[in-house]
Amino acid sequence: MKISQLLGERFKERAFEIESQNLMTRGGYMKQVGNGIYSLFAPTKRIQHKIERIIREEMDNIDGQEVLFPVVMPATLWQASGRYTSIGSEMCRFRDRSGADMVLGMTHEEAAVHMAMNVAGTYAKYPFMIYQIQTKFRDEPRARGGLIRVREFTMKDAYSFHTSQEDLEKYYERAYRAYERIFARVGVPEVIAVKSDSGMMGGSVSHEYMLLTDIGEDTIIICPECGFKSNVEAAECIVCNEKDDEIKPIEPVATYENKAIEEVAGFLGVEKNKMCKAVVYQRNEDDSYVLIFTRGDVEVNEVKLRNYLKAEVHPATEIDAAGLCAGSIGPYELKADCTVIFDRSLCGGTNYVCGANRDGFHMTGLNIERDLGEVEYVDLGKAIEGGVCPVCGKHSISVSNGIEVGNIFQLGTKYTEAMDMTYDDENGKRQHPIMGCYGIGVGRLIASVCQVRNDAYGPIWPISIAPWQVHICALRSDDENVRAAADKLYRDLTSRGIEVMYDDRSVSAGFMFSDADLLGVPVRVVISPKTIGRGMFELSTRDKSIKCDINPDEAVEKVLETISVLQSRIDEQVPQAK
């Protein structure tokens, strides 16, 4: 295709903080239609097709059957699983012309069970896996980062059905490997699988596939010593508290206007890890208060809190109403109407500073067991840098940010029980199948690759997913020799099935190269009066690893060779299928 025909404008102005959003906007990859809703131009659609093909191959390799579920579903389907009420406003609901309640699919467990129901009534049919690649809509409150977090997106979602937990685990392992292969084939072999919390999906074991990058919204806990990896939401928080030699008496100290944990610590000259911090939440259902005490340097992990309370919560809005003294809440002589929980991070420490429940004062010398009696510690903290690895026990935890590009869940029988899908086992007994589910957001993956494969000038697309394989720049195409040579190369490559972007516009070299950089095509051939003058074309790769002159007579072969070098670099990183 000629670049002059390509719809979408490329421009220089940086418009966004997040680099992938910036480059994909500047490069004419997408256009915002509404909050978190985008139209995709041809380059993005081409990348999407290639990623989808890789996903399909890997899903088919683990015996997946591609199907299609609807985007719009009757509410009755979601009422059957109970999620019509349990999911909040991120699920779009509307009434159709007949007045029936409908929803937009944000995930398709219910649809998968509906499809498989009545057509998998005997154990002999199991296991099986069905998957689709389809549009989903989630009414995200915080769409951001271009395609990183949107409301409408294309997703591959897969659902497997099993007759035993053992069989699910065996299949889960295959899916786990298939996912590793997918990310490696897409060109981001550095994606790691981390333990995760199952959230609204239900189920027990689950993993998220994370691409580590500073702009990631997820926090990943990694132990470089033993390889333990987890989303912070699912990670134990283990810290060590050493006992002071001298146990001090508990006594009040004036702290005046100092309220925030940093202010008090600074004012009193103690480390944050010697502070006993108070964090207040309210239960969504009745606005009742939940007060958590943690070590001063440990944050509350809301996911753990929800799981512990078995209730939805939000940060408290009016603390005074609970009889709490904002800025000076402490467990000693506390008089308030709320649930009080002690985070495990406080366990074993001595001589804490805490609020005195009196404006302008704190207590020093808090020794929990001595001053409060026995308390129950609960693990509600976010793991911290330098914390203890729950697997190998070393003080080795490191904290990174990551983008979740995929996830896999062992769902169990949550949906098959709720919707009463059954099969007859070998003994003719009715059983509920055990499910797994496996998702990849295609658009987010494109943006994520862009986020970690770029330079100052544009994306550097891996050859396996690049919108085109070769970009021909004909500089001074008004020069007869340049025109003839470039036209011929374009024809020859195209006829060999190579995808070529051809720039034969009458624009400056700078302009042309800047456009080429923004399109990020892996192999570039420059033909100009200068290269023709020395009887050559100039071949280079977008990643700058290769740059050489090639003989026009061998140009097609050299280009093919370069493509296969780039492809083999990707292939080397792909783990073998098992």
Added chain:
Amino acid sequence: MKISQLLGERFKERAFEIESQNLMTRGGYMKQVGNGIYSLFAPTKRIQHKIERIIREEMDNIDGQEVLFPVVMPATLWQASGRYTSIGSEMCRFRDRSGADMVLGMTHEEAAVHMAMNVAGTYAKYPFMIYQIQTKFRDEPRARGGLIRVREFTMKDAYSFHTSQEDLEKYYERAYRAYERIFARVGVPEVIAVKSDSGMMGGSVSHEYMLLTDIGEDTIIICPECGFKSNVEAAECIVCNEKDDEIKPIEPVATYENKAIEEVAGFLGVEKNKMCKAVVYQRNEDDSYVLIFTRGDVEVNEVKLRNYLKAEVHPATEIDAAGLCAGSIGPYELKADCTVIFDRSLCGGTNYVCGANRDGFHMTGLNIERDLGEVEYVDLGKAIEGGVCPVCGKHSISVSNGIEVGNIFQLGTKYTEAMDMTYDDENGKRQHPIMGCYGIGVGRLIASVCQVRNDAYGPIWPISIAPWQVHICALRSDDENVRAAADKLYRDLTSRGIEVMYDDRSVSAGFMFSDADLLGVPVRVVISPKTIGRGMFELSTRDKSIKCDINPDEAVEKVLETISVLQSRIDEQVPQAK
């Protein structure tokens, strides 16, 4: 893939009247999730992929760029074109969590203009065409026939942009040919293009691609003499009226309880074409009445009526309120508060029978000009069998039913003007681009092919879109020789890239063949103790055109040969691209 793994059940019971719905339900192709909403099993998804590939190739061949528009769009986009209010309840609307009005895309002219706006500001960028293959939702009041008429469906929609009507027409011609090629490649070369009414899309010239079949909801007017083809909605209705030798006086006649046109004609012993029939509508906006007189054998074409009145109408509900005498409405001595229109079918006739505006009576001998004075005749009738062809003038019109499988429209500047999309022409003057749009419903096309390519036992899928190319039936797979031979053929074909459905279940021949018939795979190889006994496999085609024994050693080559024979039969029907 082995048939034992395939999800979806095949069964014998006929459940539906329409054959494609029946076969696709019985064959495990789809499952209803809600009214007009289906999940698609693997065979349908595989067919869909193949059709989509054909469509993509043909769209790319006419310089299309594949893009992606959102399913969910902000209402503001549709307000900009005016269609937010002009389209009725077939468009789904809802509010998102922020309270913003949103719609589900049922077509994407607005989104296409939004995408192209600001990135095609100069004439040099034109023409260009963007297309997508995406899910759409239309809240159809009458979903029917399985995938024939649904609410959610996959559609290819394309939008072209031009700087002159001439250029649009040139491109329209290319799109027209591409569509002919698509339908021929899909295996239904008998699809015809007919003139159509542009309806809610706006614009002037448009064509629908129709597959003629009795179950089609559209009525197609064809002249076998000159090749004229049109949707009845867009076709002129021309009939001939001969003058009687004797002009009779107008006089009342008692018709007692006879009210319906057939009753009155029968009672008086006249042909329906000598009756002057009254049909009453009401304008949607103010319920005001519109009374149309047509010849007794001619129906009112509501599309023409709407276009003529430039207003939406519905059949009248309370006729009395207008002062009309139901069952006896006539134009002579009519006293009623309504718009009166005479259809052209009455022109030139003499001695009509009409209502007397008096219960139990009609008038005979109505001669319109003599009795009513000059009237204006308007063409509002549906063309009828044996009517006059508007092109060649012969009494040759034939009427058929058809399914609309695609359509193409010359839109003009309706959307670019409404949304103020402009470009600078050669003289630097701002102009609105001229648009065309081009749609194909993928799911409906699948069902339509099934509707016209089947026998009593199941679909007969054309090789170009069949879910698999070859179906191996291993009868008595417990027989060691059968098992070994079938396994080997399955492996050999698969390794050659052939898509194979393999049935190695321990079921009866009848059961196995009936499943194979329902899957409709074009090439079948039967391996049984009997065929092995004579040193052969049995090869046949689903369409029964080929049946022979093949030598196991040559089986792969013979299968490949058969596939290419079937494919070449399709290719022969494909018109050349221009």
